Amino acid sequence: MTLTELRYLVAVARERHFGRAAEACHVSQPTLSVAIKKLEEELDVKIFERSSGEITVTPLGQELVRQAQVVIEQAAQMKDIAKRGRDPLAGPLRLGVIYTIGPYLLPELVRQVIDRTPQMPLLLQENFTVKLLEMLRNGELDCAILAEPFPDAGLAQAALYDEPFRIAVPAQHPLAAREAISAEALKQETLLLLGNGHCFRDHVLEVCPEFARFASGAEGIQRSFEGSSLETIKHMVAAGMGITVVPELSVPQEVPRHIRYLHFEAPIPTRRVVLVWRRSFTRYEAIAALRNAVMACELPGVARING
Structure with a gap:
């Protein structure tokens, strides 16, 4: 899995809509959908329940979304730490x-x-x-x-x-x-x-x-x-x-x-x-x-x- 896929995951959970999430991430909806499907297959879990016009996060998916937010933030902190070394x-x-x-x-x-x-x-x-x-x-x-x-x-x-x-x-x-x-x-x-x-x-x-x-x-x-x-x-x-x-x-x-x-x-x-x-x-x-x-x-x- 990649940080980009984790960002897509968080965006879909936040927007509860693949189209809006894709727009927020500045990518096409097919690109985002393929990435989410790949992530679900890699983890072998169902993260989102898909129905007509509505996306819900499964209970296990909610845990994964929270962890993805932590990973994204920690990755950003690595950049911050490097910047602080030059200028806090x-x-x-x-x-x-x-x-x-x-x-x-x-x-x-x-x-x-x-x-x-x-x-x-x-x-x-x-x-x-x-x-x-x-x-x-x-x-x-x-x-x-x-x-x-x-x-x-x-x-x-x-x-x-x-x-x-x-x-x-x-x-x-x-x-x-x-x-x-x-x-x-x-x-x-x-x-x-x-x-x-x-x-x-x-x-x-x-x-x-x-x-x-x-x-x-x-x-x-x-x-x-x-x-x-x-x-x-x-x-x-x-x-x-x-x-x-x-x-x-x-x-x-x-x-x-x-x-x-x-x-x-x-x-x-x-x-x-x-x-x-x-x-x-x-x-x-x-x-x-x-x-x-x-x-x-x-x-x-x-x-x-x-x-």
Whole structure:
């Protein structure tokens, strides 16, 4: 068997479709199918159950797929070890970031990395927490920047900063003249939420638990609307459709005239942002360099966590 065949194996298990797996591997479907058949014959086991339009992995096949992922990662580590002998930071770093952090952290972080470690370009992926964790486990990412809490995947992690939340209200709203308001004061307001899958949605519902009953189902549609991104929701706030809760770094330095950003009264809700990576990942210097680059960013209004 070859590493190429093992990569095909992992791709089919991930995509559950030979055509999509072939496309992901940049080969023709017949080439991939022949390689998988050869692998099954060599191992004398059935790895995939094939039916009309659907591929499932057999129980024994799941074990083989996990082992193939380990072998692929270890083979990549051999290259990493060789590179580290010449330059510990040489080569791209594949970084995942959740949607509610990426637009506000990445512009300066990328500049910092280019200035500090130009030999280590960032290959970036924005996605939901669950998807990024899956990509980390599969070896598709080297590390990710997430907000706690998230499912424990046995990952190593380093805290980056604690980020307070702010309240965005229309400029003409009765609350707009206040400097700070309590979470209790939001109970009577129309709250605009991110859609399902965004961990920040869950953070907001922790701050305002009374809105959880409106967050799913049509019954509470008059009280709770959903948007696909924080920027979309901000436009809805500016148009007077309701209020929302946002992370500190998303507050622009020059506030638009149709929206106001208010502070929470104590206790101020926050989220902890962390850098996570697989414990088997060997480029420790790259992780340290990335963390140092984050700490060198301005990050107005957040509390950096040193050490």
